Amino acid sequence: MAGQTDPHISLFSPQEIEFMAEDELVEILPNMKMDPLNFISGDFGRFVPMMATKVPLWLAVALKRRGKCTFRPPSWLSVDNLTQILEAERESPSTFQALPFSYVEIARLLFDHARDDIPDMYMVRSLVEDIRDVRLHKLETNLGSFQGTSAVKISNVSAMEVNLVRPFVRRALEAFYKHDKPEADVDRDARSSSRQPREANNEPRRPLRQR
C-alpha cells in the first residue's frame, strides 16, 4: 500500500551498504610473513612480503591500520580510466557506464585509509565525486520520465545509488500501478454486474429498534 506509515522500512542505511561492500576483494602487498587465514568465506593468504594477494576490503583496512600492508588500488581507480568514464557519463544522457557495483563505498574506504597508496589521490577523488554527482543527477532525470510503467530497466546502477532512490521509486511505482491499472475497468464492470442482480429485497430485514 502506498500510504505506509513507516516510510523507510525497506531502506538500508549507507553504513550498512558500506559494510556489505567491505566483502569485496582487493589486492594488497603485505610487508610481513603470516600463515593463511581461514574464514567462512574462504582462505586468504599466505602473506609473504611484497607478494600481492587478494583479501576482503575489511581485512585489508585492518592490516593497513597496523601498517602491515600497502594497497594496490584497483585498475578502475586510475585518473585515465576515471576521466574516460566521466566523459562517457556526460555524453550519454540515459545510460550508465560500467563501474564496480559498490564503487562509491570502495572509493570512500580507500580514500579514508589508503591515502598514500593511490597515485594522484586528489585528482582521483575529485573525479570519483564528479562521476557520482553526474550519475545521481542522471538517475533523477531518468526517474522523472516515469509514465506509469510497471517495469523499469536501468542497468549499471551501483549499490549506493539504488539504495538512495529505493524508497522513493518503490512508492512511486506502487502509486502509478494503482492509478493506471488497465484491467481496473474490466474488473470494475465485472464486479458491478455481479452486484446488480442482488436485489435490496433479498436482504434479511432486521427491524430497527425505535429509540
Added chain:
Amino acid sequence: MAKYFDIDDILIEEEYVPVVFHKAANGVTIDPSAETNCVEQGSKVEVPFWLAQELHSRQAVSINLPACFNQKTRLEVQADAACVDLRSRCPYFYEFGCKLEPLVTDRTLGILLSTAFKIRYKETLTKVYTAAHITASKYLSFLTKEETNLYEAAHLSMAAFKKWRTGGPRFQRASILGRKRKDSSN
C-alpha cells in the same frame, strides 16, 4: 481485508460523501439537526464513506462526487496540477478517489487522478533532489498524505546519504558502555 487495521484506510473511509436516498429510511438519525428521525426518499445527505458504500451495495442510495473532486478542482488540476493545494481539499485525495471510482457514475475520475499524480510526481521529484528542505516546506503543505510519504521517503534516504558522505562518527559507542554501574541499594 489486508488493510483492516490500517489507520490511513480507516481515515479514508471516514471522509464524507454526498448521497441521495432512493428509499425512505426509518428510525435513523443521520442528520442530528433533523426534526424527525427518518430520512425521506430523494433526500440528499452527507454520510461517511463506509456507510455510503454499504448502502450503495444494497441500492438504497446513489453516491455523488464529494466537493474535493468538483469542477473547480478539475480546472485547477488541468491548469497546473503541481500548485493545487490538494491537502486542504482532501488529505487522502488519491486513495479516496480510487475507492469512490467504482461507485460513482463519473468515468473521468480515474483519469483525473492519474494525470494529477503524474504531474505532481515530477514536481515532487525535482523538489526532493534539488531544492533545500526549507524552501520546499511551502510546497510540502500542498501535498496529500501519499505524496508527503513519497517526499519523506526520498528526503530521508538523501539525508542519510549526505551524512554518510560527509563522515561523522564512524563507530558508535553502545550507550550501555560509558555508564557507570549504579548503586542499586538506595
